[in-house]
Amino acid sequence: MKPRQQLDLMNKIIRELEDLKNSQTSVLKKIAQIEADNINLNEEALSDALPEIHERVDDSIQKVSDLIDKCQASRNTFEQDHQSELVEPT
Structure with missing residues (x-):
């Protein structure tokens, strides 16, 4: 795989991880709302x-956030290491 393709795939995976994190955050909000509603229902x-x-989803969000950070760092390192190969010819 060429460096440009690798970088594009890394970016895609990071976007998908961000989407996963956003989805998990929505799930966590729904759980919190159910917990709040259950105060009256008991x-x-x-x-x-x-x-x-709630705790498991929250832990999962943290793990995905940590993974995003690691992937971004890896992506940034890759981009720096292959800068000359990533420049588009003019």
């Missing part, structure tokens, strides 16, 4: 299960 099954689900 359904025991929800009270028992939701905190763990």
